[in-house]
Amino acid sequence: MIRFAWRACFTVSVLATVVRTIAANAQSQATSTIVGTVVDSAGQPVPHAYVYERLSGSYVVADAEGGYRLPLLPTDRPLIIGVRRIGYRPMETTVSSNSVGQAPLRLVLSAVVRALDPVTIDASSGGYNEYLDRSGYYRRMAHAIDATFITSQQLTQRNPTEITQMLRNVSGVRIVSMGGMKRGVKNSVPLGRGGLCVLGLVVDGKRVEFEAPSVEAIQPRIPAMVNGRRVSALNDPSSGIQGTIDELVPPSMVAAIEVYPSAASVPNELQHHVHACGLIVVWTKFD
Numbered sequence: 001m002i003r004f005a006w007r008a009c010f011t012v013s014v015l016a017t018v019v020r021t022i023a024a025n026a027q028s029q030a031t032s033t034i035v036g037t038v039v040d041s042a043g044q045p046v047p048h049a050y051v052y053e054r055l056s057g058s059y060v061v062a063d064a065e066g067g068y069r070l071p072l073l074p075t076d077r078p079l080i081i082g083v084r085r086i087g088y089r090p091m092e093t094t095v096s097s098n099s100v101g102q103a104p105l106r107l108v109l110s111a112v113v114r115a116l117d118p119v120t121i122d123a124s125s126g127g128y129n130e131y132l133d134r135s136g137y138y139r140r141m142a143h144a145i146d147a148t149f150i151t152s153q154q155l156t157q158r159n160p161t162e163i164t165q166m167l168r169n170v171s172g173v174r175i176v177s178m179g180g181m182k183r184g185v186k187n188s189v190p191l192g193r194g195g196l197c198v199l200g201l202v203v204d205g206k207r208v209e210f211e212a213p214s215v216e217a218i219q220p221r222i223p224a225m226v227n228g229r230r231v232s233a234l235n236d237p238s239s240g241i242q243g244t245i246d247e248l249v250p251p252s253m254v255a256a257i258e259v260y261p262s263a264a265s266v267p268n269e270l271q272h273h274v275h276a277c278g279l280i281v282v283w284t285k286f287d
Contacts (some may be wrong), residue, residue, distance in 0.1 A: 032071045034095070036105035038066040040084055046085055046109055054080040054092065073100065083107045132256055132283055134207065136269065139260065146172070146265035150257040162246040163254065164188040167280070172261025173199065187244055188282060189212075193261040197277035201245060204284055207273045210245045246279075255285045 033128040045066030052059035062068040084091035088109035141149045148170045172193040190199045258281035260266045
């Protein structure tokens, strides 16, 4: 009985020691979190900056509003908080451990001003085009996700005899021949993603109807439905068609082309041109 009591006391003593050790380690390894924002010298948020604590290696990437939350920071020493962002001077600041969590930490970055060499734009060589700029071409090119932009340089290099030749290697587009020639021009038709409908045509900001088969003629086993109604590609022989796409758009007159292979890929500003499929947007040359 005495031996049992001694063992129980010993066990309790060991457990108490283990608990004290764990508590001491937890206290020595206590961590804190710093929250705040990254801004520029004008007080505007700097999105997606890289925020870090130098000695621990902890880091986060700020959100689109410059906000950040840097966790797991030690509390037993001063913290060296740094921030990096392309276009801004790197900066670091020291934060005392007892001030962590008292208030959001605002990190201010200074923009790097770089002098650039003068740039000369030669419009005749297929560079900047004021008409394309006013039409929003360059802006859409910069923000497009699922689209292909064909420049005047590419047109010059390829020197196509038909506009559909430039579309054959475009992602999401398939060019099919409906057989034969019409008025000396191949009857080629551009199909959008999935090959279920014919791409629409917009020339200099206006929708242009061209000769194209119905959806059922292209893919008779898979009827196309939009808002619960059966639809055709673009038009039918009674809709006042003007000819094939290669007849309507001579490559020699084209300054640039935008290709959107599905209706979902068409930007909002061009959505009013969409019927049931994507768009081919053509901008012509002006002397």
